[in-house]
Amino acid sequence: MEDEQIKGDGNAVMKLSKINKVFKNGVETHVLHDIDLEIGKSEFVAIQGASGSGKSTLLNIVGLLDTPTSGSLWLGDREVSTLNEVERSKIRRDYLGFIFQAHYLLPEFTVLENALMPLRIRGHQAELDERDRVIALLKEVGLGDRLDFRPHALSGGQQQRVAVVRALANNPLLILADEPTGNLDQKTGRIVFELMQRLTRESETSILMVSHDEKLAEETDRIIRMVDGRVGESADKKLVL
């Protein structure tokens, strides 16, 4: 029931309506102003903006790591902005994936175990059910011979590729990526980006990516430019094209 509601039957995976975020640390800082946004199924969206424009805060709210001060947030047909911490954990576990600037792989676990971690959090059966698919993904990204390696034995690019597979392990509706190529050199960054593009297209997963890299952003389906906590400009290149 919940699963059907979240997957919904519309085109939007995630919908934001009049989202505001105010931080109160002695002084009030209004970080996000009346954000309205929709992310479609299998859509690859880039968020760009100057430092302090609110893009990371927006990513946190969409990723259910933070709550909006006002406004509503919908995952499929289910409103998720009012959920408590435990419920938000479950939604993140079952429907969202994360890629960060640093890979944040767990050093005590092997490549395969790291990639399976979101499924292990969900339960043993989920891990068993999806194990073969995750191994296939790791092979697809060229890490088939590194399954039992520890993260420290991999290069930076390989580590980030494991992080990409980990984000896809639970077959998420939406992946939140925060500067996923930020720590990589240009060539490796491009390889990881293309991998994200390809794998998400094949798995019908949407991506919301914060990136400073103009060239990479240009290759996404849409760029959202944030200015002072507002969506300043949205360029839908699919439509343009």
Add this chain to the structure above:
Amino acid sequence: MFPDRFVWSVALRGLRGSKGQTLLSTGVVSISVVLIIFMGSLIAGLQEKLIEDVTGAIAHIELKPAEREPYALWEDATPGGVLYGGKREVVQQRKITIEQWRVWVSRLEQSDSRVVAVSPTVQGQGFASRGGRREAVAIYGVFPEVQNTFVPIEANLLSGRFIGLEPAEIALGKKLADKLGVGNGDRLRLVGETGDAASYKVAGIFETGYQGVDDKTIYMPLRDAQSLLATGAEITHIGLKLNQLFDAEILARRLERQVPFESKSWMADNQQLLDALTAQSRTMRLILSFTTIAAGFGIASILIMLVMSKLREVGILKAMGASPRQILMVFTLEGTLMGLFGAVLGTLLGVAVSWVFAQVTTSEGGKSFPLDVSVSIVLLAIGVAIAVGFGASLYPARRASKVNPIEVIHGG
């Protein structure tokens, strides 16, 4: 409610990945466990030895006739019921004896399940002499086979016999025999407190290790003592041996209201010793409590360091959907496992150290450290260690479960 595969794997890998901290906390706990096992066993052993020294050669409860106020039947509401009701009677000064003692012995044997033996005795003072030597002695007229359950004489015979003493035969301690210069088969003259005298054959010489027994006690058949001490067919004391040593005082107080005799437990005679033992136990518990608390703080601070070093990993796990409860369980499991590892190591070390110390002997062949390593003290130490590990982990685990992924992943 129970840790799932995710929790187990993160906790176990976390402990393996932080070998230094794991070994450190295991060491801290194991020292506590060693202390609990060694100190606990030493104190228990010492106390057992002291109690054994005090009670090993005496009746746990001794009944003897006394002038007393009879107890009204209706005033008694104690379990076991009333065995006696009578009128006040003042017995005139002479050797006060217990009449109809066979009936009382039989009743007392059935009066309580804790009573394992009842020994009727005739006790008195006297002198033993042989040649020019003369020694003050305590004369005990007994049924040897019954008395042997109170004082282990048969097993400590150096020569002759105790069980099976014939009329006009006596058994005495080696020290007394040496002082009098008698050996097995020699004859000894005894004078009772009433002035009656007779000659007896030494049929057994023993060395029990109890000074009071070996130094001045002479055992003879009950009938001989009745004759020597002029008690007629009666006796002077009834001794009770219990299977619950420390119930002696309670039972003695109850018997006082059930039988027409003065009832005295070994505990009443040794109150100072018991107070000292209680104080010793309290002091030991205090020391071990502080040790345990110190170990708890040790684990807690190690776990806090562990949590602080893993904040980012905790953050990413929470971002991926690990619930606060799962994170809480990861760290409480780590703490509990640290306690368990410490318990296992500490138990092995504690038992080994205790065993080594238990082998040390004094120049007289006795044990320097009378250690009594019991299963209960080992289980207590293991339980305490695991509880300390779990308790100490609660605060760090709670902190970890409240980690905000945004703060640790994005760096604020």
